[in-house]
Amino acid sequence: MRGPGQGGPSMARVLQAGLSDDLAKLSFMNSITTTVFGVPGCRVTRCGYTGEDGVEVPREPLQHPHCGADAGEGRISVPAARAVELAEQLLGVPDVWLAGLAARDSLRLEAGLCLYGNDIDETVTPAEAGLMWTLGKRRRVAMDFPGAAVIMAQVKDKPRRRRVGLTSVGPAIRPHMAILGPEGRPVGTVTSGCPSPCLGKNIAMGYVEAAHSRAGTELTVEVRKKQHPAVITKMPFVPTQYYMAK
16 A cells, blocks of 8 residues: 655645655655654655656555565555554645545646556557657667567657647547547547646547657547547646756
């Protein structure tokens, strides 16, 4: 299980009030072990999957009967017995609100972040998904990773389909809806979609034939058997706010 996570414009100010270390020195994707609102031994990681500046404080895993005392070494954060106490202290701050899965999903989509099982899975390559940054130069040269022959061939010859962002007005775009070309022929499929609270329009992610993947391309999406205009849009839809210490 995970412990309390916090993100948003007020995160740093709210958390710093109960932190024994200087949060300004903690950059995105780094962590520290510190005291949080009187609870010692917490591992605070500046990360999250919403595009906002945030932290995650994982709950200490329950001890498995077949594991040694160090089973959680390196990832223990909030001691399990005090996780509820810490959550209640955070919720006592006026600027802190609970957020459910749908709220967090809309944020990760605004940030253009993939959801495994929707936007990426074992049938999608990094070249198609625009995730080649996950493969370092050494590994590309060595070709020592699963699927290397297929992936590097796509890098050389260009993939036939690409992950793209879409914006539209009207009915919300949802996963599995067909993306149609100018002549009405299916050219792709939506993998994630929802109304964007920040932009006041519909946003979506999906895969289309490479010929239709350029930003600004006008297509249509089939919503309840009716075609509605959509435009290929660069991602992230909303600029990310990841914090890098100076």
